Amino acid sequence: MEQLRVQTEKALQEMLPSGWRVPSRLSEAVRYSLDAGGKRLRPILTLASAESVAGCASAREKALPFAAAVEMVHTYSLIHDDLPAMDNDDFRRGRPTNHKVFGEAMAILAGDGLLTHAFYVAAQAVGRGVPAERTVAVVAELARYAGLPGMVGGQADDMMGEQGITSLEDLENIHLHKTSDLIVFSLRAGGHASEANERQLEALGLFGRNVGLAFQILDDILDLTGDEKKLGKPLKSDERQGKVTYPYLIGLDESRRRVARLTDEAIAAVGSAGLADAQPLIRIANVMMSRDH
Amino acid sequence: MEQLRVQTEKALQEMLPSGWRVPSRLSEAVRYSLDAGGKRLRPILTLASAESVAGCASAREKALPFAAAVEMVHTYSLIHDDLPAMDNDDFRRGRPTNHKVFGEAMAILAGDGLLTHAFYVAAQAVGRGVPAERTVAVVAELARYAGLPGMVGGQADDMMGEQGITSLEDLENIHLHKTSDLIVFSLRAGGHASEANERQLEALGLFGRNVGLAFQILDDILDLTGDEKKLGKPLKSDERQGKVTYPYLIGLDESRRRVARLTDEAIAAVGSAGLADAQPLIRIANVMMSRDH
Numbered sequence: 277m278e279q280l281r282v283q284t285e286k287a288l289q290e291m292l293p294s295g296w297r298v299p300s301r302l303s304e305a306v307r308y309s310l311d312a313g314g315k316r317l318r319p320i321l322t323l324a325s326a327e328s329v330a331g332c333a334s335a336r337e338k339a340l341p342f343a344a345a346v347e348m349v350h351t352y353s354l355i356h357d358d359l360p361a362m363d364n365d366d367f368r369r370g371r372p373t374n375h376k377v378f379g380e381a382m383a384i385l386a387g388d389g390l391l392t393h394a395f396y397v398a399a400q401a402v403g404r405g406v407p408a409e410r411t412v413a414v415v416a417e418l419a420r421y422a423g424l425p426g427m428v429g430g431q432a433d434d435m436m437g438e439q440g441i442t443s444l445e446d447l448e449n450i451h452l453h454k455t456s457d458l459i460v461f462s463l464r465a466g467g468h469a470s471e472a473n474e475r476q477l478e479a480l481g482l483f484g485r486n487v488g489l490a491f492q493i494l495d496d497i498l499d500l501t502g503d504e505k506k507l508g509k510p511l512k513s514d515e516r517q518g519k520v521t522y523p524y525l526i527g528l529d530e531s532r533r534r535v536a537r538l539t540d541e542a543i544a545a546v547g548s549a550g551l552a553d554a555q556p557l558i559r560i561a562n563v564m565m566s567r568d569h
Numbered sequence: 570m571e572q573l574r575v576q577t578e579k580a581l582q583e584m585l586p587s588g589w590r591v592p593s594r595l596s597e598a599v600r601y602s603l604d605a606g607g608k609r610l611r612p613i614l615t616l617a618s619a620e621s622v623a624g625c626a627s628a629r630e631k632a633l634p635f636a637a638a639v640e641m642v643h644t645y646s647l648i649h650d651d652l653p654a655m656d657n658d659d660f661r662r663g664r665p666t667n668h669k670v671f672g673e674a675m676a677i678l679a680g681d682g683l684l685t686h687a688f689y690v691a692a693q694a695v696g697r698g699v700p701a702e703r704t705v706a707v708v709a710e711l712a713r714y715a716g717l718p719g720m721v722g723g724q725a726d727d728m729m730g731e732q733g734i735t736s737l738e739d740l741e742n743i744h745l746h747k748t749s750d751l752i753v754f755s756l757r758a759g760g761h762a763s764e765a766n767e768r769q770l771e772a773l774g775l776f777g778r779n780v781g782l783a784f785q786i787l788d789d790i791l792d793l794t795g796d797e798k799k800l801g802k803p804l805k806s807d808e809r810q811g812k813v814t815y816p817y818l819i820g821l822d823e824s825r826r827r828v829a830r831l832t833d834e835a836i837a838a839v840g841s842a843g844l845a846d847a848q849p850l851i852r853i854a855n856v857m858m859s860r861d862h
Contacts, residue, residue, distance in 0.1 A: 296718035302725040306717065319578050361673035370682060380654035385725050386678070388649060389717040391681065395688050398714035408701035412692050415708050419689035424599065425589035432595040432678050444631040 277320060277563060278284045280336070284319040287340040290345060300387075305378040305386035306393075309351050312369050317564070318350055318462040319343035321487075324556040325466025325480055331552025339469035341401040346462045348394035349422050353458075355387040357431065370508060379513045380509055394418070401469065410468045417468075421461035430454030441520040448489065456488030463557075479549030486542035487561055494565065496521035497531050506569035539565045570612055570856060573629070577612040580633040581640060584690045591682075598671040598679035599686075603642050605662050610857070611643055611755040612636035614780075616771055617849040618759025624845025631697045635707055637756045640690040642715050645683035646751075648676055650724065664802060688713070692831035694762065703761045710761075725745030734813040741782065749781030756850075772842030779835035780854055783828045784789035787858065789814035790824050799862035832858045 288310060293303075326339035330414045336343075358365040358373040359380060365373050375383035398418060420426055429451025441447050463484035467477050498507060499514045500523055514521050522531040542561050546554045581603060586596075586643035619632035623691045629636075651658040651666040652673060658666050691711060713719055723746025734740050756777035760770050791800060792807045793816055807814050815824040836852055839847045 293717050296713075298717045298722050299725045299729065301729060302717065302722060347796050352681075356677055359677065361677060381728055382725065382740060383720050384649055384652065384654060385728075387681075388645075389721040391684060392716035392721060394712075396709050396716060399709035399712065402702070408705050409695070412570050412695050412701050412704050415705070416689050416692035419685050419687075419692065420589075422687035423689060424586050424595065425593045428678050428682040429595060432592045432675065435674055435678075436592065436594060501641050550738065563753070 277560060280320040280323045281316050283323060283336060283340070284316045284343055284347065287344045289318075291341065291344045291400070293393065301378070301382060302385060304387060305374060305382045306390055308377060309374050309386065310348070311357050312351075312368065316347060318346045318458060321459065321462040321484070321557075322466040322469075324560050325463045326469045327466075327556045328546065328551045328554050329467050329470035329472045329476060329480075334468050337405045338401065338406050339396050339404075339466045341399075341404065342461070342465035343471055345394040345398040346458065346465065347391045348397065349418065349427075350458060351353075352387040352390035352394070353422075353427060353431070355383055355390070359383060361430075362435070362523065386465055391422075397420075397543060398465075406469050407471070410436045410471065414465050414468050417461055417464055423459040426453055426457035426461075430457065440461065441515060444522075444525050447520060447522065447525060451489055451492045452485065454486050455492050459488035460484035476549050476551060479551075482545040483542045483561070486513060486545070487537040490538040490542070490565060493522045493531050493535050493538075494567070495537070496523055497528065498569065500528065500534075502568060508569070535565060570853060574609050574788050576616060576629060576633065577609045577636055577640065580612075580637045583765060584634065584637045584693070586686065594671065594675060595678060595682060598667060598675050599683055601670060602648050602667050602679065603683070605644075605664060606663065609640060610784075611639045611751060614640055614752065614755040614777070614850075614853065615759040615762075617853050618756045618763045620759075621839065621844045621847050622760050622763035622765045622769060622773075622848045628763050631694065631699050632701075632759045634692075634694040634697065635758035635762055635827070636755075638687040638711060639751065639758065641683045641687035641690065641742070642711065642720075643751060645680040645719060646715075646724070648680040648683070652676060655724075655728070665703070684715075691758075699762050700764070703764060707758050707761050710754055710757055714750040718756075719746055719750035719764040723750065735849050737815075737818050740813060740815070740818060744782055744785045745778065748785050749778050752781035752784075753777035769842050769844060772838045772844075775838040776835045776850060776854070779831040779838070783831035783858060786815045786824050786831075787860070789816055790821065790828070791862065793821065795800065801862070815826045828858060 322339050322343040323336040326335045327333055355374045357363050358368060359375055366376055367373060374386060395415060398415055399411060402408050403541045430450055432452055437446060461479045462497060463480040464477050467480045496514060499511060504511055539561055543558050546557050615632050615636040616629040620626055645660060648667045650656050651661060652668055659669055660666060667679060688708060691708055692704060695701050723743055727743045727747055730739060738758045753774045756773040757770050760773045789807065792804060795804060797804055832854055836851050838848050
């Protein structure tokens with residue numbers, strides 16, 4: 277995973293606009309958030325997906341534009357989510373949020389610019405040998421999974437439902453769109469880069485859906501039972517913010533069983549989809565679900 | 570032009586998400602701004618460009634996804650520009666702005682969703698017979714002209730320079746990105762839909778650059794000399810807001826000469842680029858520059 281993370285970091289640097297004039301303050305705001313680190317989970321999944329379908333590590337090269345694009349979309353969504361009108365967060369990953377440093381207007385523009393640039397970067401896949409038809413398909417999928425029926429829709433649902441979530445179905449629906457959709461895209465985009473067939477793409481999507489949900493449930497569990505030092509934030513912040521979580525709705529034990537079941541199903545899906553080598557994806561699923569922060 | 574506008578309106582309705590679940594309040598916010606009308610100048614130029622390159626009206630069909638996409642991008646930019654942290658406008662086209670009706674958070678998400686959906690719509694051009702290679706090129710150009718080195722960059726420059734613009738060069742640079750870039754895209758996208766060659770694309774881009782600048786200068790002139798009733802807003806609003814304009818920097822007469830010169834150059838560019846029939850574009854340029862509102 278470390279190797280994939282390093283490859284992602286390099287691609288992110290290379291794929292920022294260069295040779296074009298971008299106002300320097302806007303550039304700084306974009307880099308501030310993009311360089312803030314994080315797990316780079318989504319691009320790592322894109323690269324692992326491309327490798328699993330093709331059965332060789334060199335297949336990741338073609339998928340790099342999609343990997344960089346998905347991280348740019350994820351980063352823009354964090355910048356906009358942190359805005360005063362949205363979650364109004366002052367800190368992220370131990371640093372002041374984008375609008376705290378650059379002001380609200382610049383943070384809005386940095387988010388808009390990153391989202392837009394993600395599509396430029398995705399389109400560059402044709403230059404690495406991904407067929408144009410596949411590249412267009414990935415553009416459409418990015419727009420769908422990140423857009424109105426996907427991540428943006430999930431964010432709107434979350435915002436509107438904040439007080440009124442009472443059922444597991446409501447909660448799952450929000451996470452499916454707010455979190456899983458972009459992870460589903462990450463997997464499918466890697467698959468397209470290696471010219472996966474329809475059956476493989478569906479299995480990759482199911483893997484992403486389940487891993488995304490399990491990831492979210494584990495976040496909720498760690499907020500109650502984790503180690504404050506490793507998490508880098510105080511425990512029980514969900515409770516204090518009045519957030520409806522999986523443990524709140526179904527208890528800790530059932531939440532843990534759900535993580536295990538979703539992970540098993542994810543692994544089974546890619547294990548039986550006729551991928552050249554499902555191991556890169558299976559390894560990541562296991563690492564993700566045994567994390568303690 | 571009316572025919573092209575009607576075609577655009579129909580495409581905009583057809584190309585909004587359907588069959589996917591989008592939160593209803595988010596859908597309403599998107600439609601509120603998209604249905605607000607306006608001149609639909611950019612999509613009209615896309616359709617006229619496709620027609621001019623191919624020499625027949627039926628060529629517009631292929632360009633409809635690009636036409637709808639550019640209007641969605643333009644609409645998102647207005648929603649975000651009006652936000653309190655940006656221009657803080659309460660009214661647009663005589664109606665309350667998006668955030669005044671739906672709240673700031675929903676307006677941010679509606680803008681994000683429209684921008685994202687524009688790329689979904691552009692990608693649908695392959696289904697109308699535009700080659701995948703051309704469609705990928707259009708996606709990359711939309712991201713470039715609307716993005717960090719384009720419209721978003723121009724908006725950032727405008728915001729940062731608001732007090733300090735003293736030269737015509739500064740002012741022109743802002744308008745080239747804030748306004749002209751998306752118009753350049755509109756023209757080139759129509760060209761790509763009709764498989765224009767490199768020379769034709771360059772001429773279409775120059776037409777867009779000049780028409781975009783002339784359009785902006787004419788806006789500045791009308792703010793000083795227009796008819797309040799036709800404009801739908803009080804005169805001299807630029808002066809009251811302390812905006813630096815072309816008439817302010819170079820006077821009314823020189824501003825008028827500049828509009829005429831830019832229009833002539835735009836018409837000359839498409840007149841000598843070997844288009845099948847430059848007339849649809851030339852007619853629009855003339856209509857645009859003789860407008861009184």
